[in-house]
Amino acid sequence: EDQVTQSPEALRLQEGESSSLNCSYTVSGLRGLFWYRQDPGKGPEFLFTLYSAGEEKEKERLKATLTKKESFLHITAPKPEDSATYLCAVQAEGEKGYNKLIFGAGTRLAVHP
Amino acid sequence: EPEVTQTPSHQVTQMGQEVILRCVPISNHLYFYWYRQILGQKVEFLVSFYNNEISEKSEIFDDQFSVERPDGSNFTLKIRSTKLEDSAMYFCASSPGAGIYPLEKLFFGSGTQLSVL
DSSP: OOEEEEEOSEEEEETTOOEEEEEEEEOSSOOOEEEEEEOTTSOOEEEEEEOSTTOEEEETTEEEEEOSSEEEEEEOSOOGGGOEEEEEEEEEEETTEEEEEEEOOOEEEEEEO | OOOOEEEOSEEEEOTTOOEEEEEEOOTTOOEEEEEEEOTTSOEEEEEEEETTEEEEEOTTOOTTEEEEOOSSSOEEEEESSOOGGGOEEEEEEEEOOOTTOTTSSOEEOOOEEEEEO
């Protein structure tokens, strides 16, 4: 069964304190791994898509990496506005193809000044 | 920047009543989705829609649920007879569907919070 596990559940950082979020996955044939940001009361906001082991993508203070079993979201020198829940998802196979995402429970990040 | 629009933002209904949640996907997008998130739980896939038909649905999406694209801009989710356990935030999403990676960039709306009493 396709599964996505994120750790830690919650993370509290001081402004400028770099850290990493983990996403481990079990899926039969990875077609894509996705990172989203979700603010309270809002829908997920697309950040990155990774397709193959060794791939990396960057956006401002965020960098996503992918191995054969897990992905990391590295946050460098975070600011309070980076506070959000970060969701990891994998593209999973349904009856008619790869048309759905399986989400992890997310990591709630709080960055304090 | 174009966005997915959902209405209403909050919907309160009595158990057993029918509700219709409305969405306007980003124009020129080809794939449309509904996801839901029960408070404190994971975002869950409900259904995907492409070329005017359901392309995938989850076990949650039973006979009480239906989707429709009544015109060129709206995409709706209907729950025929709501249950208490249908209370959740429902997210509509759309994607351009370019090439072989239809899920490459999924854009979500802000959601409709459904409360079933």
